[in-house]
Structure formats: C-alpha cells, structure tokens
Amino acid sequence: MAELRTEELTINMGPQHPSTHGVLRLVLTLNGEIVTNVKPVLGYLHRCFEKHAEAMTYPQVIPYTDRMDYLNSMSNELAYVLAVEKLLGIEIPERVEYIRVIMAELQRIASHLVAIGTYGNDAGAFTPFLYCFMDREKVLELFEMVCGARLLYNYIWVGGLSHDITPEFITKTKEFIKYFRPRIKQVNNLLSYNKIFIERTANIGMLPQDVAVNAGVSGPTLRGSGVKYDLRKEDPYSIYNKFDFDVCVGTGEYGTVGDCWNRYIVRAYEMEQSLRIIEQALDSIPEGDVHSAVPKRVKPVAGESYVRTESPKGELGYYIISDGSLNPYRVKARSTSFCNLSVINQISRGHMIADVVMILGSFDIVLGCIDR
Amino acid sequence: MENIFTQWFGDNLLTYILIPVPIIAYVSVFALYAVLAERKISAWMQNRIGPNRTDKFGLLQTILDAVKLMQKELILPSRRDNLYFRMAPYIVFTAAFMGYAVLPFSSVFIGVDLNLGLFYFFAITSIGVVGVLMAGWASNNKYSLFGGMRTVAQIVSYEIPTALSAIVVVMLAGTLSMQKFALIQSGGIFNWYIFGGPGSPIKIIIIPIMVVSAVLLFLSTLAETNRTPFDLTEADSELVAGVHIEYSGMMFAMFFFAEYAQMFAVSGIVTTLFLGGWQSPFGELIPFLNTPVFQVFWFLAKGLSLVFVQIWLRWTLPRVRIDQLMTMCWKFFIPIALVNLFLIGLYIIFA
C-alpha cells in the first residue's frame, strides 16, 4: 500500500470568531484535532492609547483609560489616577479612597460576571451567560446612579471623584449585596459544578507556577496556578490594607491546580470576597468632600512613576513619565491580558481545538486591554 | 389494521400519493413551530420574552424567517465542489423526512407499515450523514470539513448504542414493524416497554433494564441529531457554524429544518419503542381515549414532550468535547447496552 501523505492543517481563528472575545486572531496548526502550535496575532484593536496619552493633558487621558479595558473601566481609571497622584504627591481625602475601593470592587464583580458568563458560552452553555448578564445589569445600575454612565465612567478624577455618592446608593448597594450572594451559588450550581463543564475544563491547559511567574501572568490566572499573590495584599495601594478579605487561589478541588477550571473558579470565589470588601467599606465610610483635593491644574514636576494595581484581570500598571508640562511625556500601560495571553502557545500545545477555546476563555482577555 | 387512506380510497396509486400529504404537512408545521418553541422556551428559561413582534406571541416569526431566507442571495463559494455542494442540503433534508414514513401516528395511520420498519428507519437516517459529509467537504472550508468529519465519526459511533438499545425491545416484541411495537404495548401505561412491556408480573425484574435502555436510546438519538450537548457539528464556539458555514439562504434553511424534523423523528422512535407509541396511558379503562384520533394526540403528546426535553437539555448543558463524546459512546453506552441485551436474553430464555 502506498504511504498516506499527511500534512498539518493551518486554521485561522478570528478576527471574527464567536469565542475569541473580540478581534483576536489565532493561527492554529493542527494535527487532526490536536493543536501543535498557536500563533496569536494581535493588533486588530490597536487604538493608539499611548499616542493619545502623549497628546492630552493628564485629566483628559482618563476617558482613554476607560476605553482601554472596557470591562473594568473603574479599575483602569483608578490605576492611572494613582500613578498621576504619585507624581503630584497629593493627599486624598479618606472618603474618596473608600468610594474608589467600593467602585473598584463593584467593577470587579461586573467584570468577573462577564468572564464567567462568556466562559460558559465558550463551553456551549448559553443560559449561564444570560444569568450573569442579568446580575451585571444590576451593578451597572449602581454605577449609573453615581455617574450616569453604564460602561465608561470617567468617574475617578485626579485627586477626587466626579460625583459624591448619595445615601440612596449605599442602601441600593446593600440591597444588591443581599441579592447577589445567593445568585453566586446559583451560577455555581448551574455551571461551575456541572459535570460536563468540569470534564471540559479540569486538567486542561495546565499552567505551572514557575512558568506563570516568569511570563508575567497575573491576577486570577496566576492565582489559579496556586500562587497566593494579590497586589491588594502584597503591595496594598489605596486603602486596601484596611479591609479584611481572603486571597483566593486554585485549590485543585477538581482537576489539578493550574488548569482551566481552577483559573475559572478563582473568579467565582473572588466575587464573594469583593462583596465582603464592599460591605466593610460601606459600613465605615467617613464623611468628607470628594472635590477638596482635586487640583485646579494637573502639572506634575518632571519625573516618573509606576503604579501597579490589582485589576479584575490581574496586574495593571501605568508607567508615566512627566517632563513638567501639562501633558504626560510618555504613558505606558502594562496591560494585564497582554501578558496573560502570551503563555497561550505554551500551554495549549497538545490539546484539541475545543480546548484552545476553553484555555483562551480562562484567561478572561479583553482585546482593548491587549491592543490598547 | 388497514391504513385509513387505503380504507377510503382502496389500494391504488392515489392512496400512495395522498398518504405522504399529512405527514409532510405535519413535518413542515412542526419544523416551523419547533424553531419558534425553541426560541420561546429558551427565552423563558433565560428570563427573556422571546420573539413577540410578529403577530401575537411571535407566532409568525419562523414563517417570516423562512420567507426572508427565500429572498436571500445564494452564495456559492467559487472553489466548491459544485455537485456535492448543491446536493448536500437536499440529501440531509430528504433523509430527515423519509424517516417519518414508518412512524405510526395512529393505529390507522402510518406512512407505510414495513415489516422491517425499525431497520428502515435506522438505515434511512444514516443517509443524512452522507449529506453532512458532502456539505462539509464540498464547502471547501476547513471549519465545515471539521464539522463534517466530526459528525460522521459521531453518528456512525452512536448508531451502535442506538441499535443495541432498540434491539432490547425487538427481542421482547419479536418484530421489527413499527405498527406492531405500538400494538403490543396496549393496555395502559404499565404495558409500555419502559415498564417491561405486556406480560406476567415477573416482568418487574426487567424494569430497571428497560429504563436504562430507554435513556440510552434517547441520549444516543440526541447525539445522532446533533443537539447540544452533542452538537459538535455546529459547535458555535469552536467551529463557527460547522458544516453549514458556507450555506446561505434556502440551502441553509434546509439544514436548519432537517435538524428540527429529525428531532421529532427520533422522539417518535423512542415513543414507539418504549412509551407505547400511540397507545393511551389509560389503556382500556377509558376506551374513548383510545380511538384513532386520540391515538394521534397521544403519539404527538409523547413525541413533543421528548422534543421539549431535548430543547431543555440544549439550553442547560455545556457541550462535550469530541473525544469525551467518543469515550462516552464506546466505553459506557455500548458496554451498558450489551449488558442490557445479555440480561434481556437471559430473561427471555428463563421467564
């Protein structure tokens, strides 16, 4: 019998593909259904954030940071504003810090809900996706109450906030917490502990600890590998050191530590911790004026600052160089998904196409954050 | 019993032309409204409303969808395999509809009561695979090729547990005629094969076997119709739209309708084999409920409930992976079906 000729198949996934979470393109090399190589092609959403930042004044950059990682705008604003404040060296009223933490944690919940929902969608379960969006809508209502916007807020200003929160917001947030606790369990029952879902995600895409740290992977993706590293605890910024919460890590309840399921479940656990932080912050929020420290003109001295924060997706850093003028000389965003995604080739080799989708989903990438 | 059309018009050509008419009418209406039902049920499950702008409750939604699809441009990829590309939707569509020929809708109405009815059904639904493979190959698209190959692997594998669990009933009933399966299970709900079929009280011992067989048959037919959790042919999140990625307009609609037509066909098989076919669950207690018209009602009610379960599963469960699907078939379904078969054989010999 003549020898059968076999060759590897190259398949192009994206930029328009239902499960690349935007406009990522993956060039897969396949041996049958087995993936032998993954080549991510980025830049389909490169919106020149860094160029814009150089052309704008410091406060004008904040809306662009919103649009960078559009699923967690508040955290982006917070990180950027912290970096600018560090350059300016100003003191922030305590009330502002509390509100910022509340917003950042609410945003974490909203972002994780999208992550969980779309992950379910990647696995083929459409219903959990809509359940998550229903709850996310409730968080957005809270945001809308304080700043009038649903998605991109421009809420956190250098030195303060655009609006103070109202007593109504506090009661509504408390109601939300009461409503949301059982909902986490519901989503967990529907998706996280579903037998098929566990089969699909457990033991898939193992990311060893040393590889993760070396590749700069951060956030739930890193903690899924069992590294107990959360910047809110390790290098507390804002007033996170005042709150009592646990850092969730993948425990290998199902599968092994570092697989997709553990990366996923860290997010589900983290929502619970965020609720705890919000509760504490709401209970102890002091009175004050949120505009008192807002500078008339943001003009820092020449110098540079780098601030890392724990955004829902991981370590989000802003590196700002000031030349003493009104515009930043250089702003570099150390975006989370950019670093997290870079390990995809390494960990998806040898898996199947369906697994690549699951691995990609478990990073919770946002293309606005990757391409900037 | 004679087919009602034969009773009315005698055994001539006219009868054979007329018999398919109600079936085709039913399948068309069912396929249209199953799509709507799927959208409505999923909407209720997800706290939505579902289509409601076209007529009351969106009743015309799928009809309008179909009219729209007719208007759509038929795009033929330039590097297609022309013959296969055009043929595939028709083959899939025809195969799905031909299965209906042996579904006993009532004691007086069946397309054709073949003495090899069940065998015919399995044979004819397998032809659909050929169509899917053709579509996958001829589209000249890597995603559709993957979809096609997956489907073939999947359906060919799942034929085995399907047939094995059906054979359990065949052994007990001693026939392959669909009409006879239904006839044998007369006398109320406890004479259905899922409860061991008619016979002496000793049949209680085989009830677990029969329930397992029924579930196996239902799950394997689910896999054969490519519904979630086994919808690897389409697999939105991996293969975009699988085999029909390159089909537009009416050609796509044919795949779409074939899928829904097949949903009821396989439910009909499960109903006939295990749930008493058109038999009323009350048996002879209320003879009125076992008249031919009500028999149609019972058959449709049972079949549609199973269709509902299919929809329900689709919107609840995630999708399995192709190797897990195969593992499930070869390592669980087939051994279990074989054990069932063996136990039923023992039962027949000794009871």
Added chain:
Amino acid sequence: MGILNKLDNTVEHFESGNIIITSMDKLLNWSRLSSMWQMFFGLACCAIEMMATSASHYDLDRFGIIPRPSPRHVDIILISGTVTLKMATRIKRLWDQMPEPKYVISMGSCSNCGGPYWEHGYNVLKGVDRVIPVDVYVPGCPPRPEALLEGLIKLQEKIRNQSLAKHTA
C-alpha cells in the same frame, strides 16, 4: 440568486402602484425587517453594550434578531466599536461574504467617525463608512442599549419603505 435579484431585471417597468407589487412588497419587507439575523461579531467597547442589548434585560430576540456566527447566514452586521486600519480590510471582507439583502449599522462614535480617536489615532479608521456602506448610524460612546434599539427600529423603518418596483438607496 435571491428572488429580488432575479426580479431586478424584469420589474423595472412596473409602476409603483401595482397592487401585486405593493402587497408583495409588504410581505417581503415585513419578513426582512422582522427576522434580521445579526452577525455574532464584536469589535470593542460597544460590543459589550451590544451583548447587553441581546441579553435578558433588553432582549433583541423580541424583534427576531438572533446572533449567527457565520456571515453567510446573517442580514445585518453591527459594527460595534473602533475600526482599526488592520481590521478594516477584514470588515470589508466580512461584508462581502454576507448575502444580499444586507444592512449595516454603525454603532457608536468610533465607527461613525473615529470617535475619541479621530485626531491622534494613527491606526484608527475614521468612520467605517469609508470602507462599507452604512444604513444607520447610532451615536454615543458607547450608545446605551435603548439607543441601539432605536437604531434597529430606524433600520426596520428603512426596510419597510423599500420596494421591488423602484430602487431606493
């Protein structure tokens, strides 16, 4: 090969008042506007609002709009977000792959005109209408779901006024 394309050459000479044409128009337009299948395709921030619009709270399925992943099955494409120069050629190709009749909704400032990236965005296409024809522009950054719904209803109105006999737009 859709009916419309075939009729194109033959119905040129009909007056617009013909009763067959008008009632046919009504049916065809009604079917087209009430089953606008949408491309499962998101670009940037607006895609999240688009997802929110099709999710439970706003529910696009009410209008018969369901997302389909393959461009061959869809009627409308929502350009939801910033179109970069790298993406522009891909969007053009996606649009080419869609079967006629097809409609484009440009959602959000970015795809309308470049949005906040109009001045310094060296890699941003200033308006998707430089690449593909747009039927409805929805302003906002990002537009609220209500605004998107309004845009879809505007598109439905546009379709409702199309006719076999006379060529509009």
Added chain:
Amino acid sequence: MEITEIYNKLKKVFGDGIGDLKTDLPAYPFFFADASKINAVSLFLRDEESLQFDNLSCLSGVDYDKDNLAVVYHIYSYALKHNIVVKCIVPKSAPVVQTVSDVWAAADWHEREAYDLIGINFEGHPDLRRILLSEDWEGHPLRKDYKVPEFYNGMKVPY
C-alpha cells in the same frame, strides 16, 4: 532588600556596565545599565540567591530625548518583595538592546511591542516582528517625530 544594597551588589559584579543610581526624581530610584550587558545583568538579577527577581512587571520603550531611545525595566521579586527600575539608553542612530526574553518570558511580547512602536531592535530576540501594527506598516508611531501617513492601503488615515 533596599535599592542601594541591590545596586551595590550589581555594581560590584558588573562594574562599568551599571551607571549611577538616581534617587532625586519622584517615585522609584533607578539606574542605567549598559544595553549590551543587560542580558547578563538580568540573568544575575533573576538567579542570584539574595535577589530573586523572578518577575518582569513591565518593559517600556521610551523616546527618551532628542538623540536617545530608552528601555525601562520594572522588575519585581515575588519571593523577596523588593523591586528595582533599570534603564537602558541607546542612541537613535543604532537602537540595539540585548533581549531579556530568555530570562523573563514576559519580555517577549513587550519587546516586540517596543520594536513595533518605538523602533528598538532587540538583539537575540527569537521572533522580532511587529505585534500591534500591520506587518507592512512604515515607521514607529511612538517616536516624537513620527508623521502620520496620508494613506495606508488606500484608506485615508487622518480625519
């Protein structure tokens, strides 16, 4: 470990390869490293028992001043919880820096980005291609003297 201790340690090993420690600016103090020795410096930072800089948080390319480009490394240690900032300065005429992607995998894409947007060549990088912009893009947009092209692939670029 304090930044001065780390600095002294490095200075002892690499001598002239390490520039002066600057502490007068706000935020972190930093020092310059020789662009042709940065790989060895990084390897030392990572593997030295008392330093254990296992995480490269950020690598930024900067259009530093009129004649120079710079690469800024923000390096952290997960284990020992200290951090340093290292800068490499290279002239615009010959912007070549040694790669650190073999030391920290995180640097791989960051270096590609710096190459793409600033135009710094990383010597020894395994796959130095444009990452964000198209392959056929001309110029490096984050340079201060960058002029936006009028047309790209037939599409008008300015508004």
